[in-house]
Amino acid sequence: MSSCCDGDERELGRKTAPGACPDCGxxxxxxxxxxRCRFCxxxxxxxxxxxxxxxxxxxRLRLY
Structure with a gap:
């Protein structure tokens, strides 16, 4: 059963960012x-x- 308000995500693009992962480098x-968000x-x-x-x-990395 689907909810009344649905949403979906679509990837637009990827690119290399500066920095390194703190866990594995x-x-x-x-x-x-x-x-996109839809209502009914x-x-x-x-x-x-x-x-x-x-x-x-x-x-997933987060900026602080």
């Missing part, structure tokens, strides 16, 4: 994601987010 990748099949908006991941261990 791998390269950092910046991933741009487009998130009616699109109500979208947001573009940038998330950072390690290319070796695939851990």
């Amino acid at each position: 791998g390269k950092v990748e910046a991933v741009d994601l487009e998130s 099949c009616i699109p109500i908006g979208f947001v573009i987010k940038r998330k950072y991941f390690c290319s070796l261990c695939s851990k």
Whole structure:
């Protein structure tokens, strides 16, 4: 059963970011994601987010 408000994410692109993973020392990748939100099949908006991941261990990295 699906909920009344659904959302989905689509990857727009990837590129290498400066820095290294604090756990394994791998390269950092910046991933741009487009998130769309729908309410009962009616699109109500979208947001573009940038998330950072390690290319070796695939851990999500956060900026502080």
